Amino acid sequence: MSFDRNALAALLTWLGLGLLLGLLERPYQWLSQVGFELQRRLWLDAVGVPWHGAALVFVGASLLLWLAWGPLAAGRGGGLTPVLAMQQGGPEAAMQERLSLRTQLIRLPLMVLTYLAGMSVGVESPSASLGAACFLAMRRRWPNHGAWAGMPLPLFTAIGAGAGLGAAFRSPLLGVTYAIEELSCEKGLPLVLPTLLVAGSGALVASRLGQPARLAGLELGMLPGHLWGWALLVSVLGALLGALFVRLLIPLAGWLGRRLRAQRLPVAVAVAGVLTLLALLSGGLSLNDGSLSLAAELQGEPGGTAATLLWRYQASLLSIAAGSPGGLMHDSMSLGSLLAAPLRFLPPEAQAQPGPIRSLSS
Numbered sequence: 213m214s215f216d217r218n219a220l221a222a223l224l225t226w227l228g229l230g231l232l233l234g235l236l237e238r239p240y241q242w243l244s245q246v247g248f249e250l251q252r253r254l255w256l257d258a259v260g261v262p263w264h265g266a267a268l269v270f271v272g273a274s275l276l277l278w279l280a281w282g283p284l285a286a287g288r289g290g291g292l293t294p295v296l297a298m299q300q301g302g303p304e305a306a307m308q309e310r311l312s313l314r315t316q317l318i319r320l321p322l323m324v325l326t327y328l329a330g331m332s333v334g335v336e337s338p339s340a341s342l343g344a345a346c347f348l349a350m351r352r353r354w355p356n357h358g359a360w361a362g363m364p365l366p367l368f369t370a371i372g373a374g375a376g377l378g379a380a381f382r383s384p385l386l387g388v389t390y391a392i393e394e395l396s397c398e399k400g401l402p403l404v405l406p407t408l409l410v411a412g413s414g415a416l417v418a419s420r421l422g423q424p425a426r427l428a429g430l431e432l433g434m435l436p437g438h439l440w441g442w443a444l445l446v447s448v449l450g451a452l453l454g455a456l457f458v459r460l461l462i463p464l465a466g467w468l469g470r471r472l473r474a475q476r477l478p479v480a481v482a483v484a485g486v487l488t489l490l491a492l493l494s495g496g497l498s499l500n501d502g503s504l505s506l507a508a509e510l511q512g513e514p515g516g517t518a519a520t521l522l523w524r525y526q527a528s529l530l531s532i533a534a535g536s537p538g539g540l541m542h543d544s545m546s547l548g549s550l551l552a553a554p555l556r557f558l559p560p561e562a563q564a565q566p567g568p569i570r571s572l573s574s
Contacts, residue, residue: 218358221358221359222358222359223409225357225358225359226359226406226409226410226413227409227410227413228413229346229347229350229375229410229413230375230379230409230410230411230412230413230414230415230416231413231414231416231417232346232414233342233343233346233372233375233376233379233410233414234379234413234414234415234416234417234418235417235418236342236346237339237342237343237376237379237380237414237418237419238418238419239320240323240335240338240339240342240380240422241335241380241418241419241421241422241423242419242421242422243323243324243326243327243335243422244327244334244335244421244422244423244500244501245419245421245422246327246328247326247327247328247330247499247500248422248424248500248503248504250265250268250327250328250330251265251330251496251499251500251504252504254268254496255491255495255496255499256495256496256497256504258496261492262492262496265491265496266488266491266492268328268329268330269329269330269484269487269488269491269499270484270485270487270488271329271484272325272328272329272330272484273325273329273331273480273483273484273487273488273534274480274481274484275325275480276322276325276326276329276331276534276535276536277472277476277479277480277483277484277534277535278476278477278480279321279322279325280322280534280535280536281472281473281476281480281535282476284318284319284321284322285535286310286315286318286319287315287316287318287319287320287321287322287537288319288322288535288537289337289535289537290333290336290337290338290340290341290537290538290539291310291311291315291316291319291337291338291340291341291342291344291345291537292337292340292341292344292373292395292539293310294306294307294308294310294311294344295307295311295340295341295344295369295370295373295395296394296395298365298366298369299366299370299395299396299397300397304365304366307369308348308365311341311344311345311348311369312345312348312349313345313346313349315345316338316341316342316345319338319341319537322535322536322537323335323338323537323538326531326536326537326538327500329484329487330491330496330499330500331487331499331500331527331531331534331536331538332498332499332500332501332502332524332527332528332530332531332543333501333528333531333532333536333537333538333539333540333543334500334501334503334538334539334540334541334542334543335380335422335501335538335539336377336380336381336538336539336541336542337537337538337539338537338538338539339376339377339379339380339381340373340374340376340377340390340395340539341373341376342376343372343373343374343375343376343377343379343410344369344370344372344373344376345372346372346376347368347369347371347372347375348368348369348372351365351368359406363402364398366396366397366398367396367398367402367403370391370395370396370398370403371391371396371403371406371407371410372410373390373391373395374387374388374390374391374392374395374396374403374407374411375387375391375406375407375410375411375414376414377390377411378390378407378410378411378412378414378415379410379411379414379415379418380418381423382415382418382420382423383411383415384407384408384411384412384415385408386411387407387408387411388404388407388408388411391403391404391407392404423503424503424504424507446551449551450548450551453521453547453548453551454544454547454548457525457528457540457544457547458540458544461525461528461529461532461540462532464529464533465529465532465533466533468529468530468533469532469533469534469535472533472534483530483533483534486526486530487527487530487531490523490526490527490530491527493519493523494516494519494520494523494524494527497515497516497520497523497524498520498523498524498526498527499527501538501542501543501546502524502542502543502545502546502547502549503542503546505520505546505549505550506542506545506546506549509549509550510549515546515549515550516550518550520550521547521550524543524546524547524550525547528540528543
């Protein structure tokens, strides 16, 4: 009976943590939605040259770079590096400090500027970082709670990060998969069950905003047999593009970021100018994480041209190098979806059908 009471207490604790985490993720989802609304109104629906949108990108990006490499440097980046370092045996005290709730608050103004300026990143890494920070704060406050007493700190942190991602995207399985594949050295029920419980209850109260690629009522159905060859080809190309995107972007962004620190103000103005030019060249499609392009492709509509791949890659490189808080999951998915551009000769329903295969494979 004692075991049953302890198990029930642990279950209620995990579910309660999920509800709290889902509510805490809402501001991130709202900010993401603000970015998409600005992108639509100031760029995609603009008549003539979108000067208001260009001014917002330039001013917002300039201010973000100045703050991210100066007063708010502690909030720079998506925030998942300490979680990953902890899994590799890094100094836990230093990693916990970088995952504190104070650091998340410092990151928040940078996130506001990220979505006002339309930097090419998504909310996945900040969402996961917030989940890890929330869990660590709970553990510091109640270190001997039965739900996590004796649980290794790296595992506990990975559960929080995976659950934060799952709650933010209202997809518990996404959070579990991410925790297994990317965040934790330990696999199995000790990781999967708490992550699923927390992400599941968090998804119940998380906002539906900030996810334009999740289209209500969209049913793609079975892919016609004569399109399987195209689906396979585009899936392979998407996987290669996604791998190349990450392999090239991460080291290049690190190299470029180190050079941005030297001359903060002039470099901030120069980078902001390039981001504004990329937005003008792409008609606004280089902005945000690419979900608007992905949503269009899923409906069989153009999400951009082949040149958009180049504009988006450069915008992603500069956004990450600048220290903009965000992740690359949706950005890489949108790049995969843009591989539909050469398939315009197919009927609209055929163009929409391979979309999820392309986006997931990248």
